[in-house]
Amino acid sequence: MTRKILITGAGSGLGEGAAIGLARKGHTVIATAESWPQVTALRDRVTAQRLQNVTVTKLNMLDEYDLAHAARLDFDVLVNNAGIAEDGPLAEIPITLVKRNFEVNVFSCLDLSQRVIRRWVDAGVKGKVVFISSIVALVSPAMIGTYCATKHALQAMAESMQEELKEFGIQIQTINPGPFFTGFNERGVEAAYRWLDDDINFTSRASYKAQTDALLDKPEMRLDPKDMIEKMVELIPERTGPFRTIFPEETASWATAAELAMIDRTI
Template identity: 40%
Template sequence: MSKKIFFTGAGTGLAKGAALGLAKEGHHVVASVENHPQVTSLKEAAAKANVEMEIFKMDITNPADRERMHRYDYDVFVANAAVNEGGPLGEVPMSAFRNLFEVNVFSTLETARIAAAHFVEKRSGKIIFMSSMAGVMASEYTGLYAASKHALEAIAKSMYQEMKEFNVQVATINPGPFSTGFNDRAVEEKWEWYDEEIHYTPKEKMKEKDQAMADQYDPEDMIAEMVNIIPKHSHKFRTAYPDKTAEAMREEEKDNWEKEI
């Protein structure tokens, strides 16, 4: 059955691929993107794929842009727009931390609230939060992003309960590390402010962590999983992919009960 599916942050990465993939499957896709160049790029990609999508510019941090959501009807809302940045929590500029929460938590919730009100009026619908393995896991120099996704997990769990009586579903999708460039930008960003003459975190340790993050999966596999899960009427609250990532998430949660300081 064809669904009307609304994306935020569909201009790049996994959401761009999933939006195109769902349109190919015959679903009506409303794809919002952060800026006008991404509008042009996505329109070109849709034309090349021979699919139709409604594409418009919506920076989720911009209240005027968010108001445009009210123009559309949809059955599924995919809260995907996010930013990523790494670095040691003791030294990363607090402005970067605040900006990351503004996008990944506060503005994401504001869009989800608009979708929730829309679905309550319809007495049906589904909100999917694009979380991450970082919604459960955290490690050195990834705390900014992990903290924001931990917050998003709490939002999703609460809304899952709160929206039940209105026949509105809530779920998360938790990708592992996929090579879309999103993780690479996070690795690079901290070197814009880090100065080993000033900061105490060893440069070598951060470089080692960067190397460990270089091993990433083919995004086409995750895109296919999203195309499968997003329009489904029934599925698990949390979809972690691939299986190796799901196992690592379960193991870390278990370890947190057993580790000592």
């Protein structure tokens, strides 16, 4: 059975790949992108691939009018994929950046979900909300704590919401990608250099670079995004399946080991 699917943050990376992959499977896709230049570029890519079942529209998650417009569109699967990363030491990152990261990744995501769910409940639509979470919803490496915190919050919301919406026949699912090499993680790390200052901060830029390089600069942290896109295309339309999918298996093992290690961690 084909579905009508809206994907946020489809201007690049996993969101774009999933939108195109789902369309190729015959689903009707509304692919949203943050800015008009992204919309234009994505429309050109869709046209070049002759995908007649994809509509591309603008959705800046911090724009009230964009949110209202998106919530009125006709779809029965909402994929909350849009997100940003503000990295850097939590003890020093400017609070304004922490707030912005939560506004995009958590509050605006919940805002859109509430609007869509309310419309579904009123219309008797048994829809599905998919939260594209992350492995860092379960582990919290140093220097990327702000982003991790937003994904922990998203995971908690999804778990609670799943129980709340069962009586209305609305499904909730999370997909937790591992460290796929789309450039997103690297951009989040680089973002901290615009405020991290050796004359002001006690965390040096050299220390930050050493710790983030140790985290990201290895093959297992640069996985092929095509594999994750295939998994998303498989999971998103389904009406049965796991509530949470950590992918790939090696990343799931990392999360399990980290949870066990946390039990024995000492101060």
